[in-house]
Each structure stands twice: as C-alpha cells, then as structure tokens.
Amino acid sequence: MTEAYALWAIEGGEEVREVLSFHSVATGVVIRPDITLFRELKLRLLNGTHTLSYALAHLVGCTTVREALENEYLARFIHNLMLADLLPGIPYAVDEKVGQRFGLQVLDRFRNPYLEHRWMAIAMQGTMKMQMRNVPTLLHYYEQHQAVPHYMALGFAAYLLFMRNTASAPGVGHGEANGEPYTIIDDRAGYLADLWARLSPAELTTTVLRNTALWGSDLTRLPGFAECVSQYLAQLLEEGAPATLRAFFTKKSAAVNS
Template sequence: MMKQLSKEQLLSIHSNGNIQLPQAMHLQLPEKVLQFGTGVLLRGLPDYFIDKANKAGLFNGRVVVVKSTGKGSTDAFAAQDGLYTLCVRGIEQGKMVAENILNASISRVLSAAAEWPAILQCAENPGMQVVISNTTEVGISLTADDVHAAPPASFPGKLLAFLYRRYQHFKGAEDKGLVIIPTELIVDNGKKLKEIVLELAARNNLPQDFTNWVTQANYFCNSLVDRIVPGALPAKEQATMEQELGYKDALMIMAEAYRLWAIETNSPVVRERLSFSEADSGVILAPDINVFRELKLRLLNGTHTFSCGLAVLAGFGTVRQAMEDTAMEACIAALMLQEMAPAITDIYITAAEAARFANSVLDRFRNPHIAHQWLSITMQYTSKMKMRNVPVLLRHYSRTQEVPQLMALGFAAYLLFMRSEQTAEGAYKGTANGQQYTIQDDHAAWFHDQWKRLEPGVLVKTVLSNTELWGTDLTALKGFAPAVTGMLSALLQEGPRSVIKKVNHVKMSV
C-alpha cells in the first residue's frame, strides 16, 4: 500500500527522471514569506517560483500560509508537511510540456481562526520579507474592522494587525518593512490595498508614527498574475500519477505551462528581496505593468470574447475542441494575429511583443489538458465586449478605415447568441445545434425584446448605435454595421460552420 507524501516519506522517493525533488536542506530554509490564501493559484504560481528559486539556491526562503476562511481545514497540509506535487501540462513554443515537481516551498499552514497568535508571532521574525495574497477580488475592500480582534474579520484588517505587531516589536525599524504583493485580479491591487490599510489604521486610531512607517518602510506593489491552474487532476489521472510516483498526494494539482507574475516596482530594495524573480522568466519586475495587463486583456480575454458566441453556435464545447478544428483554429489565429494584435501596437507595445504574446496564447488555447468551457466565457457577454473589445475596434479604425471582417463576425455571433426565449421561471434561453443554453447577461431581457420586435438588419443598427451599451455609436465606424449585418445574415442562412470556413478562406487568401 502506498504511503502518504510527507517529509519522512520524501527520503524514500526516487525520481527516475519523473519528478523534480527537493533536497533535505530545502526543508530547513528559514521562513521569509507570509501568504494569505491556500488556493491553487498561489500554489501553482508564486509558490512555484519560490520553490524553483530555492532549488537553484537563489531565494532560500519558505512560505508560511495563512488560511483566512473558516471553510475546510489545514489537516491535509499538516499531514504532508506542506509538500505537494505540481504537474505542469501544456504547450510552450509549439512543444508539449510535461513536468512533475515536488514543491517544498510551504513550511506550515496556520488557521487565522484557530491560530491567530501564532500568525502574529511570525511578525516578530526578523527574516520575514514578503507578504503575498490571493483572497479573491472581494478580499481587497474596505469594511468596518477591529484591528485588535483575534483575528480581524477582513484580509486588510489581518494585514494591518500583522504590520502593527511588526512595527511594535521592532520599534519602527526602517529595515523591517515588508514587500506586500497582492495577486487579486483588480487593477492597481497594491495601491488599493495600501489605501484600505491606511484608512483602517485611521479608523482604529493607530499612532501616526505607525502610519508613517507603513508608508515609508513598506512596499505595496501592484501585480498581475496569469496562469491557468485547474486544481486537482481527474481521478483516473491522479491514480495513475500516484502509481507512477510511488506515493499518495491529497494536494496534487495541475497547472498549464504558461506562467506570468508581473510585479510593478522600480525599487532596488524590492528587487533584492524578490530574488526568486531571477529563477524564471515568468516573473517580471517592471516600473509599469500596464503593458502586460493590456496584452492579456486584449489578446487573451478579448479573443475569448470575440470567439465565444461563434464557438457555442458552431457546437464547440471547449476552447480545446475549437482549436482541434482546422477552420476554427485558423479563424481564431487570424482574428488575433491579423486584426487584434496590429490594433493594440503603439509606443508601449511593439508588433513583435504583440505577436509573441499572441502565439503564446494560441499555445495555451491548444492545451489538451485544459477544458475551458466556451459557455462560461459568455457570462456577462455584453460588458465583456464593451470593456475588452470595443477599445480594440476603435483603435483598429483609428489606424485604418478597412472593416475588420473577423471582428465583425465575432460581433454578429454575439448578437445571434443573445437571441432568446424566456422560460416560465424568467430565464433567457438560446438554442444552438438543438441544445438550449442559458444567457447570463444583465442585458438579456433587452436583447430578447429587440429580437422579438426587429428584423436582423434593423437590430444590428439599433444595437450598434446604442451609446449606453458601448459608450460610443459603433454605426459611425465606416462599413462596420453593413459588415456585421452581412455576417449575421450568413450565420442565419448558412450556419456558423459554413461561415467559419468561408470567412477563413477569404482571410487567408488576402
């Protein structure tokens, strides 16, 4: 019978080239990082980088993890001494990647509810240097909180209490400040977290000297993370991996090959403390990370949004299935490389950078180990089109008066996807390939009404001219409304699969 992964069991594991193992000394490294969150993204990205750096002798520090929520327990981490297997699966530069890594970056996991004094004691560790968080977007918000509670209710409250204990213990020493890097998916996450912490300090009547120390001795860095970490492997694959590796692992997770952690800083102190950044090109320290956010928002998220309606209508369940279809793959690639990438190049983003990022996105879309549902991407479709794609469309027209045919197709497919029937329960249901799907969009009722009242040509003009939806009149874009109307007519008369092949053939022949 296989034994559970643990520090003791580690000594008997033989890699045989199947897994990257830590050495005994890596389990004795000092604690340098406090991490709020036990989720798979943190274990698959920041903890991956730290473990890799430790094995390269670059960072030489481990992570104390704080479990902030009351759900679940820390038992699995305790039973395995914080060890877990990360299975990296995907495509990188056109080549399949399959790596198994036994991650030894986590020293222990502490429950905020049950072990708050032990967490505060970590603030007294002179070697503590970095704080990382991923508490969901809701975590970085201002709520009434008591910094003296055990523990404070909110994540910013817990962080403030930790900083206050550190300030008191080291008597405000300048060199005992921390590098604080939230990874929550909101713009300017570091800046917003700092503002909330300072506001909570004022509401809790903490000393002005402490507030000055927070501002002057600590570094709150904006950051952007990008890696798909689905989490646990499918049961059959998990069993196969455990058999191959020779141990059971309740914490085994999978991540795609692509990884990015862009951290905004121009401080030599921060660069020195984040020495793990030297171990992997996926960690980028830069004075401005907006370029990386723009690339991700437009070329990854934007391509998803332009393609999701068309993919659902054409009968593709997942992104991977669409990329396995020659015509659909070519359509998505042409959309990204020929229309979207040129539209976002400017003095900050070069054509080469946009093309390189676009090709990495296509590799990610092709990953056979990720089952990303197209229907889930259609959630709040209208707001995603406005935020992600209308700016790209406008930038395209600022450079050229030519109609972007594939953007027009994506918009037409969006309109057709939003055609619905209302159920007795009030839900809005569309139909594709004989199957119903639920439209989860705040504007579903409005589109339902437009489709009931208007013929397609009028509907296109009505939707595109709606400045409340888009912030601008899209019928003012030369030739765009007629192109969308033509694409919508073709989708209705010929069907999505036929249109994909036809538009792809025209695009490739240009």
C-alpha cells in the same frame, strides 16, 4: 504541476525585486515600474480573443477552447482574429514582435490538452466584457487603418446571434444552438431578447451597434462596420455557423489569389 504558459506581472521597483527574490528563477514573473504593456497584451489578446470567439465557437458546436483549436476553421479564425485584427488595434504602443510573441504563447496555452476551459464560462457577462475588452481595440483599429476588421465583425455578428434568447429572469436568458438549449448569464439578455422579438436582424444590428449605453460609442459611425456585421449575421442565420465559417475563409483565399 503547472501549465507551460505563465505570466505574473508585478508593478514595482528594486525594493519589490529584493523582497520577491524568486523572480530571478521564475521566467514567467516580470517586475517592472510600469506593467501597462502586460496588462494590455493580456486584456486585448488573451481575454479579447476569448470574448470575440465564444459565440462563434458555441454556434459551431465546440464546448471548450481546446476543442475549438482542433477545428480547422475555428483555429484559423482565432489565430487571425488575435494577430491580424486585435494586435494592430491595441490602444497602447506595442512592438509588433513583442505582441506576436505573446500572441503565439497564448495560442499555445489555448491548445493545452489538460485545460478544459469551457466557452459557456467565458460567455458569462459577455456584453460587458465586449465593451471593456474589444470596443477600445475596435475604435483604435479604425483610427489606424480606416477599414473594417472582418474577424471582429464576424465575431460580433456571432455574439448577436448567440444572444437571441427568451429572457426568464433579470440577467438570465435561454437560447438554442444545434438543437441544444443553453443558458445565457448576461445583464443585457433581456434587452437583446426584446430586440430579437420585434426587429429584423438588420434593424437589430443597427440598434445594438448605435447603443452608446452599451459601448460608450456609436459603432454605426465606423464606416462599413454595421453593414459588415449585418451581412455576417444574415449569413449565420441562413447558412449556419459552420458553413459561414468555411465560406469566410474560402472568400478570403479567393481574394488573395485574385
């Protein structure tokens, strides 16, 4: 038994194709001399969407990826984050139709009722994953569009709130959401715990975003990004994640209608 979604990208030429003869009947197996495209699609769309969604989903109260896709607003957030913000920001030449098709296949996988992919497992070492999977996409999005990617900004704000914790050991912290405690496994848990203890949310946002040791770049230099993340963080703190998510789409609908 297997899930419908399948991708096994193998780098190689004709010799590899001859040895792995099963590729001709396995539609999910791809053998190419260069598999960078498949690596980028998986890393930026599948993994990147996970990393920018786990905090918001957890704060809303969802335990698994499938559960989040059953929530009207989270489902819209995850869909639009992947296809409106992350796909255009992939730092590699990707045909839009190819990227859209891959993204829709991934969303089908997320909905698989037989998969219990827990958000807290995805959250492990979330800071490192954010740097590897999402920061290059964010930087390239700005190069291409010179505008704030709002789905990424909301996801980043939720990450900051998720990381509000009391550190108990190196790389281990304890947070609370919806009246329930949770354990954070992240090498930067202590760093974020210290910032939350002594800075305002706005100061914390600026301090974290400009930390080049975390991201490899000063993200406060991206026009409007720090301000947008700070606004979403303030809203999450004041109104809670469910209300913030509903308001996020209400405002977007109003902007489209106007």
